[in-house]
Amino acid sequence: MADPSSYRPKPGQIPDSPGVYRFRDEHRRVIYVGKAKSLRQRLANYFQDVASLHPRTATMVTTAASVEWTVVSTEVEALQLEYSWIKEYDPRFNVKYRDDKSYPSLAVTMNEQYPRVQVMRGPKKKGVRYFGPYGHAWAIRETVDLMLRVFPVRTCSAGVFKRSAQIGRPCLLGYIGKCSAPCVGRVTPEEHRELAEDFCDFMAGRTGTYLSRLEQRMHEAAEEMEYEKAARLRDDIGALRRAMEKNAVVLADATDADLIAVAEDELEAAVQIFHVRGGRVRGQRGWVTDKVEAVDTAGLVEHALQQLYGEEKGEAVPKEVLVPALPEDTPALSQWLAERRGAQVSLRVPQRGDKKSLMETVHRNAQQSLALHKTKRASDLTTRSRALEEIAEALELDSAPLRIECFDISHLQGDDVVASMVVFEDGLARKSEYRRFQIKSFEGQDDVRSMHEVVSRRFRRYLQEKLKTGEWSPEEGEDPLAEDDGRPKRFAYPPQLVVVDGGQPQVAAAKRALEELGVDDVAVCGLAKRLEEVWLPGEDDPVVLPRTSEGLYLLQRVRDEAHRFAIQYQRSKRGKRLKSGPLDEVPGLGESRKQALLKHFGSVKKLRQATIDQICEVPGIGRKTAETLAAALAGAVPAGPAVNTATGEIIEDETPAHAGTSFERGTGQ
Structure with missing residues (x-):
């Protein structure tokens, strides 16, 4: 825990101008991003007596080890830069809204030659028109089914569209009049696009x-x-x-507006948004967040606006945004919204009439959302904290391991040896930081050597990143680890605990790898599957946690996730190897060309039936290579359990995912 006075800037060093500031921890990881009209006044608030600060602010400044800032010209620029940095660094002490569920939208792919109407989830794509989001996917399908009678726009997938064009017959929707069948030329691309534009106009409220x-x-x-x-x-x-x-009419004057309401308590907040277009509620969505920073309702509204409109442009930003409280920088936010829309945007609090009544409805939805979330999570936060405390106590750690990394090895009887690394922070999986490794330094089934290699590679990356930032320098004669192959910098953040899937040999290998690199501040343990025993380096007897222990349950979840991730990667490599089969024996045929051939023809069987001229049509395949390939396939006799000798087709491995073979688990036990 750092003393804020140890990194406090000198008097007069901080400029008295608008800007954005970042607090970093001892590993140079950004933990908080903020903006200010005056950097000098805002940062001075953080370096008061720690006892007088808000508890969450005090936790942040004592976790930080440095602060830096960037000066900008205007408050709007500060707002834009703050949003960009929060999105880039994902700071742990900033408010981060999480969707309480995944909301589907109605999408029209105007970026295609023949636009398609479909249900979409996830991030928005360029050139696609979106309507919603909706509460349920079936609500979208009911609406589309009614409108296809008037606007018979294509709804089929690319594969169905291509197949219908090849055989010259439309699908069922084309026969019953719910598709204009552009696949068989019933309408021109221009006529079909006009239908799609009419569909979009109608959905937009016109x-x-x-x-x-x-x-x-x-x-x-x-x-x-x-x-x-x-x-x-x-x-x-x-x-x-x-x-x-x-969609019932809620605003009689055909208003286009978004209404944002907030329900909060001391620890969490829920945000609900109603999207009103043409006076009708066209969509609804909700977010829930932990209040990890000291923030009031106005601050939550500001974060919600950034989250909602940070990636939006044009008509996706409405003419009017109604909120429960105006943020501190309302003029800057209004200007920022206007720049994204390309026209004036009204940001205000409704005072009376239909809009205030509708805002009350949105607020009731936010309250219900927060109550439901708290019911689901009431025991979750307590349980995770107790689990981390139990692990710290059992392993005799100085503090709870907030970041845990787990490693697992997987192979198929010594072939295609791979490893996985999964990351849990605060007891929750952080999938964006998962990593996978190929073990190439040796052949055969040796989980201990594989574990030593993968742990060495992971922490060598950690030392490389420290070397770049000047936080570590090699001693005389020590490997400087200076090579750089462009790996992401997420390896720069070390865990408090490394868990390996295995017993005493694997734990010893991981500990030896850390000692060889001089890493002495990371704890190591192993979890053996047989009796769920926890092994520590240098100990002859394992630590046995009670079966009802939350700490043991968390370690099992971490281990099982690493096991799943390793097997997924190993099976993908095995599938690629089996799929190419006889092509592996063709001289001069690399992995890229094999994949191109299989993608073009679909299978080895169809490739055998192709002529040399047809093979030459594949990008990257010349005539000489095609002749060699045709001769090799014509003379090849399929053999082995993975090939059907009668048809030449590859037989896929049908071993179930739960098969308990030791080579599949990659444990060697």
Whole structure:
């Protein structure tokens, strides 16, 4: 725990201008990012008497080991830079909103030649129009099913589209009139794109004009006694009205607005957002966060605006944003939103009328979301803390291991030897920092040597990053570890505890690897599967934790996750090797060319049936290589358990994932 006075900047060193500041810990990891109108005044608040600070702020400044800042010209620039750094560094003491569930959106892929309507989740892609998010995927499909009658836009996947084009027949939707069948040329690309644009306009809320146009065409058809056409238009209008009725009118003036409400307590906060377009609620989403920094409602609103609109541009940012409290830098935020929309954006608190009533509804949803979240997590935080304390006590550590890394080895009878590294922080998996390794320094089944190699490689990266930042320098005659192959800098953050999947030999190998590199501040233990015993370096007897111990349960979860990740990687390598089969024996055919051939033809069987000219069509395959390949495949006699000798097809390994073979687990036990 650092003393803030040890890294406090000298008087007059901090500029009195807008900027963004970063606090870093002893490993140079960014733990907090903030912005200020005046860097001098804001940073001075952090270097008061620690006892007078908010408990969360006190924890942050005592965890930090240094502070740095960047001066900018305006508050808007500070806001933009703060958002970029929070997204880049993911600081542990900044508020981070987590979606309380994954919300689907209705997406129209306008970046394709034939735009497709589909349900999408996850990050937004460039050139795709999004509507929502919706509470349920079935709600999107019901709406789309009604609207395809009027806007028969393509909804099929790329594979179905390509197949229909090859055989010259549309899919079922094309036959029943719910797709314009561009795959077989019933409409031109321009006509299909116009249908997609009309669909987007209708979903965006511009419904009145289109319905009026349909009604006019219906009356004209009736006057000309084209009763079948008039009936079809009547049914189309009815379908569109039913689709509109699914979203009740909440604001009579056809407003486009987002309403943001916050429900909070001392430890957590829930945010709910209603997306209103054309006066109707078009989507809803919610976030939940731990209040890891001292922040009030206005601060939570500011973070929510950054999270919501940081990646949005154009019409995705509405004309009006209604919030429960105005942030401190309201003018800067309004300007930032206006720049993202390309037009003026009103950021305000509703005071009366329909908008205030709707805001109360959004707030009730936020309260319910927080109550539900607390019900689910009530025992979770306590349990994780107790588990870490039990591990620290059992292993006689100075403090709870907030970062745990676990290593596992996996192979197939000595072939395709791989290793995994998984990371748990504060008792939760941090999948963005998982790593996997190929063991190439030797052949055969030797888990102990493999464990020594992978731990050495991981902590060699750690020392390399310390060398770059000047925090470590090699002694005379010591390997400077200066080579750099562009690995991510996440290896620069060491764990408090290394867990290996195995018993005493694997633990000894991991400890020896750390000692050879001079790393003496990382604890090591192993978890043996047989009796779930915890082994420590140099100890003849294991540590036996009670079966009901939360600490043992956490170690099991970490070990099992490393085991799963290692087997997943090993099976992917094995699948690639078996899939290429006879191609491995063809001289001059590398991995890239083998993958290109298999991707082009689909299987070795179809490749055998191809002519030399057809093989030459594959990128990277010349005529000489094609002739060599054809001769090799024609003369090759498939052999071995992985090949069907009658058909030449590769037989996939059907060993179930739960098969308990020792070579599959890679434990050697």
